[in-house]
Amino acid sequence: MAGSLSSPATQSPTGSAAGEDLRPTRPVLSWVLRLGGLLARRALLLAVLLATVFAAVELLPGDAANATSERGESATDLAQRRELLGLDRPVLTRFTDWMTGLPVGDLGTSARGESVADLLSRPFPNTLLLGGLALLTTLAVSLALGCWAALKPGGKADRAVSATATGVLALPEFVVAVALVLVFALWTDWLPAVTLTDADGSPASWQMLVLPVLALSIPQIGWNTRIVRAALADEAKAPHVETAVIDGLPRHRVLIHHLLPGATPTIAAGIATSTGMLLGGAVVVETIFNYPGIGSVLAGAVTDRDSPVVAGVVAVTGAVITGVLLLADLVRAWASGGRI
Amino acid sequence: MTVPERAVRHRPRQAVALRILPAFLLIALAVAGPWLAPHTIDTPVTAPYAEPGGGTPLGGDQLGRDVLTRLLAGGRELIATSLLVAVLVTGVAALLGAVGALRPAVGRIVERSADVLMLLPAVLGILLVALSWPGGGRFAVIAAAVVMGVPYAVRLVAGAAAPVAASGYVEASAVGGERLWHLVVREVLPNLRATLLALFGLRFVAAVYVVATAGFLQVGPQPPAADWALMIRENAGGIVLNPWAVLAPSIAIGLLAMSVNLAASALVPQTGRKAVTAL
Secondary structure (H helix, E strand, C coil): CHHHCCCCCCCCCCCCCCCCCCCCCCCHHHHHHHHHHHHHHHHHHHHHHHHHHHHHHHHCCCCHHHHCCCCCCCHHHHHHHHHHCCCCCCHHHHHHHHHHHHHHCCCCECCCCCEHHHHHHCHHHHHHHHHHHHHHHHHHHHHHHHHHHHHCCCCHHHHHHHHHHHHHCCCCHHHHHHHHHHHHHHHCCCCCCCCCECCCCCECCCHHHHHHHHHHHHHHHHHHHHHHHHHHHHHCCCHHHHHHHHCCCCHHHHHHHHHHHHHHHHHHHHHHHHHHHHHHHHHHHHHHHCCCCHHHHHHHHHHHCCHHHHHHHHHHHHHHHHHHHHHHHHHHHHHCCCCC | CCCCHHHCECCCHHHHHHHHHHHHHHHHHHHHHHHHCCCCCCCECCCCCCCCECCECCCECCCCEEHHHHHHHCCHHHHHHHHHHHHHHHHHHHHHHHHHHHCHHHHHHHHHHHHHHCCCCHHHHHHHHHHHCCCCHHHHHHHHHHHHHHHHHHHHHHHHHHHHHCCHHHHHHHHCCCCHHHHHHHHHHHHHHHHHHHHHHHHHHHHHHHHHHHHHCCCCCCCCCCCHHHHHHHHHHHCCCCCHHHHHHHHHHHHHHHHHHHHHHHHCCECCCCCCCCC
């Protein structure tokens, strides 16, 4: 009986595996074409975002030369720096330059006249490491918790997991970080509260990554556990699951062989959506733990009112998120039998 | 994301009230806070990072100002800004979503812009707007939060509005020559009350997150303003000397986020798919 697997709170007959395409599998060529289409679509979305970012920086009042001006600076000095930064050229020229520079790794010039790409080249891999570890942690823990809750729908574990997940998902990362620092660094002295760096600018030891990764992933774990739980509950209503339960297969077998495969596309989409939150949160968490990532660059940009740097950071994070979303598309294609 | 009426189960009114109560009390306390404060927010009354004791139950902050006073004063603006953002996002999304359900061309544009904004973490979007618009201050944060929030919210409204827009009486009045505005305001939106209320709750949760994070990154309220997020940032250096200067505003923001979230999820009509509560 499916009733033993589906949560009592989820009785809607409408939920089905997201937009299941029932057409027969196409030949390889068509598959490649569709993959190309998928790539092109994601690339186009990214390009539109970048154009919007440039427009936002340009259209809002205030420019990089003004932002770094010091008191008592004359109008000629300002004009000179404007020329130096290329701000006197027509908007369209600068736009084409910025957009055509992006694919070859030229992210423009900061308000202080440094290359944004150089500014980000050392800290960005550190942020990717932090975000990647947080993404993996989120995936592992929310899968485990979601499955654990789904094994006994409506049971104690289910209710406890759901309540905790809902409780933490709205917490800002910096609040979680403060709590973690107090408990694990100051009161118990188990883990370091700040990150020290090696000569090459990366974190000196793995222990320094634990608290930042936890602070980042805890809210996202709350979020994704709910998604996993709901996707499993949806899947539990499918006829083949019902059959498996009636056949008397053990719960964990039904979970692994019958529920999870169908729920995979939804879970992948959820995790992919978390990437943006993780990278955004990383900026905040890094400032607390003094982690050598783009967060520290951004903190400096905030003080300097340096919008070209922020635009550069948005460009690279946008590219990373595009990549992860594309990956989720592929997982969905693979899980639904090669259809895109 | 349609919500068939038969799948919606209403909770007993009392249970809903019980889940809304904590958020309500906390917000009331934060609004009344500045009047309850024993000191002024910007006068040092004790040593920097002084431990709790004497006239300062939560000790002093980095300038020796009373932490309790600043805690009581620091929530009002955060909550007011978040409420404003939530109201604006819900209002704009309600109109756009209803129009989008009635006019598919508008709906597609909204859908595409949501796809684009998914590539921009909200925190970075707010930093971008706030830095490119140095004179914008609080308005820059509000404007950015609204722009970033609307596309997701429109999806939710458009999903709920689609079956209503396709229903017989709306089609009848459309054929009868009623104008778009009339259809949106008189025919579609009144039927989405439950969805809009739930959406407002969720947007308030998201707004608290975003406004607090902006404050922490110092693009919102500026010193010497008392603001919970700013207090955490300012006093982080003295966490060993007086942890309360950091812990108290953290607890305040945490409680606010959790209680508002509890209230919001009580407002959401219970349907089969609980996961679709897009922040």
